[in-house]
Amino acid sequence: MSKPKKASKKKTAKKKGSAKTASRPKTARIVVTPPGPKAKAALSRKEKFVTTGMKTTLVTNLDVGEGSFLYDTDGNSFIDFSAGIGVHNFGHRPRQVVNAVKKQADKLFHICYMVSLYDPYTDLAEAMYQISPSRKLKKSIFLNSGSEANENALKIARAYTKKKWIASYKTSFHGRTILDISLTAKEKPYRDGFGPLLPNVLHLDYAYCYRCHLGLEYPSCNLACVDKIKETLESAPYAGDVAAMFIEPIQGEGGFMVPPPGYFQKLYQVCKDNGIVFIDDEVQSGMDRTGKIWAIEHWKTVPDMLVSGKGLAAGMPLAGVTGRDEIMSASYPGQLGGTYGGNPLACAAAIECVKLAKVNLPKVKNVEKVLSKRLKEWYDEIPNIGDVRGRGAMYAIELVENRSSKKEAPQLAAAIQQECFKNGLYILTAGTVNQVVRFLPPITTPTPVLEKGLDIVENAIKKVVKK
Ligand SMILES: Cc1ncc(COP(=O)(O)O)c(C=O)c1O
Incomplete structure (x- = not known):
């Protein structure tokens, strides 16, 4: 009689674990604009104990990375188009x-x-x-x-x-x-x-x-x-x-x-x-x-x-x-x-x-299709995008003051990045003077998640270029 009892205990424990995982949103969800209180506390400790040479661009305090998502200690969920600067090609912590x-x-x-x-x-x-x-x-x-x-x-x-x-x-x-x-x-x-x-x-x-x-x-x-x-x-x-x-x-x-x-x-x-x-x-x-x-x-x-x-x-x-x-x-x-x-x-x-x-490898084709289509649509609509370029899941837009001068607009790239972050998306900049917004999602990112991340970027660009 005792054996079945043990087994059912195990089952309950497993269920609890998976319930916790399932409770993490599989999308961008901001419950407190980052940096939230826990991130602010972490930042002030960083400022005390970590060299000034170490700059942190997206200020929050991360707890978990899973697949295409990041979760901070303030309860925010982010879609990750940075992949830890091009590291998580197969998502965060692939099971294997x-x-x-x-x-x-x-x-x-x-x-x-x-x-x-x-x-x-x-x-x-x-x-x-x-x-x-x-x-x-x-x-x-x-x-x-x-x-x-x-x-x-x-x-x-x-x-x-x-x-x-x-x-x-x-x-x-x-x-x-x-x-x-x-x-x-x-x-x-x-x-x-x-x-x-x-x-x-x-x-x-x-x-x-x-x-x-x-x-x-x-x-x-x-x-x-x-x-x-x-x-x-x-x-x-x-x-x-x-x-x-x-x-x-x-x-x-x-x-x-x-x-x-x-x-x-x-x-x-x-x-x-x-x-x-x-x-x-x-x-x-x-x-x-x-x-x-x-x-x-x-x-x-x-x-x-x-x-x-x-x-x-x-x-x-x-x-x-x-x-x-x-x-x-x-x-x-x-x-x-x-x-x-x-x-x-x-x-x-x-x-x-x-x-x-x-x-x-075959998944990259789809990521490229989704990315390049949206980025090219933005190019047609937004004159501050001077160039769209890339290959596979490595795409970028170059921000300029206008297309004829081609003068780099790093302030736009930085503002887009921060606006995305506030809305639940990790994205990075690059370029000779940081005038480029680069897209490096895990190649395993499901299409709806890619589209959702791109919606966040699109809204951010439109908001920032209007200012
Ligand atoms: C092309 C290239 N080479 C080398 C490096 C340096 O690699 P690590 O940061 O692991 O030293 C980087 C880092 O971004 C890189 O992009």
């Missing part, structure tokens, strides 16, 4: 990832791959080869962040080429270390006051077609911007002495610029002809975000090295460098590593993310 991390946590937290082998690291390295463009990138190393991964990519490229110069774009973003901030030319806030930075960095112009630095238009330009890059790379003092070219296939923080067809094929050839290692930074654009596992695949280009991060491990701190065998074999044993890079928990998460990337 949570289970894999829990399982791994019960076995091995840490030992360091430099000390002994463990399967999650090696399995992930093999998986990265399997999903690399055209299966041409054979070997990997895992690190803690995109920034650290770019550092390692450069070390490997220098070991391979024995050359000095590093090329990148003025509008690029590759992270926050001294190398990474040397790679971008955006002074504020990234570089300002942090010099001296690394020498021997060459800043080039990206294919920012909306503001073409050559004043040309695709396709009649015949990709003259690549010819210009070639000319520079083949002139003194760079000629024959450039180790690596860092590219983002679609620029992230720079403002979601998408180079035209043929661009990277042509650029890769220039690098190849000059013995320059082509480093494809896919920290933001990778893991399905643009409708291919890696964005560079849109240009049918196989890079020499691919840098991954963010979506790779669904929020566990992990990044990777995956490259051609001969390049990845250029450094000798002991030259690369780090205590935590490729931690077992993070690798266990990433192995699940690779599976999720394969399964969920």
Whole structure:
């Protein structure tokens, strides 16, 4: 008689748990305009104990992330179009990832791959080869962040080429270390006051077609911007002495610029002809975000090295460098590593993310359809939207004062972001002077949730541009 009683107790407990989950609204619901009282208290503690250099844009205090939604400690529910800056490509805490991390946590937290082998690291390295463009990138190393991964990519490229110069774009973003901030030319806030930075960095112009630095238009330009890059790379003092070219296939923080067809094929050839290692930074654009596992695949280009991060491990701190065998074999044993890079928990998460990337890839088409349709409709209606661009679930609008001057309107982008936030939507800005509103929803976001989030943005834009 006692057995059935126990079972029914268990059932009740389970029901309670699921009732709690079910009670979280699956939409945007603001019960107190953020920051609410609990968020304000958290903010004042932040101001006391956290460095001023750490700015928080959307001030609330989060408690739970689940699928496409965020929940704060004041009882507000938000739709998330930020995905933790492009991390939650498959939504917050995908069940498979949570289970894999829990399982791994019960076995091995840490030992360091430099000390002994463990399967999650090696399995992930093999998986990265399997999903690399055209299966041409054979070997990997895992690190803690995109920034650290770019550092390692450069070390490997220098070991391979024995050359000095590093090329990148003025509008690029590759992270926050001294190398990474040397790679971008955006002074504020990234570089300002942090010099001296690394020498021997060459800043080039990206294919920012909306503001073409050559004043040309695709396709009649015949990709003259690549010819210009070639000319520079083949002139003194760079000629024959450039180790690596860092590219983002679609620029992230720079403002979601998408180079035209043929661009990277042509650029890769220039690098190849000059013995320059082509480093494809896919920290933001990778893991399905643009409708291919890696964005560079849109240009049918196989890079020499691919840098991954963010979506790779669904929020566990992990990044990777995956490259051609001969390049990845250029450094000798002991030259690369780090205590935590490729931690077992993070690798266990990433192995699940690779599976999720394969399964969920077709969903990006729908997200792109919904996003691009609405954004283009707004473009037709609102003259402050100067440009709509993007790929897959990585879309943006560029705000301008008017279309003829193209003068950037960062104040509009910031006001739209805050208005969205007040109405229950997380969205981010980007761009050379933060004049861009970028859309990075999880690719698993259901269509009605996408539409609801877009309604919030549309109302915010209309309200803000009227002022
Ligand atoms: C393209 C790109 N590379 C590198 C990084 C740096 O990655 P992390 O913040 O993990 O160091 C970022 C971060 O936004 C990024 O967008």
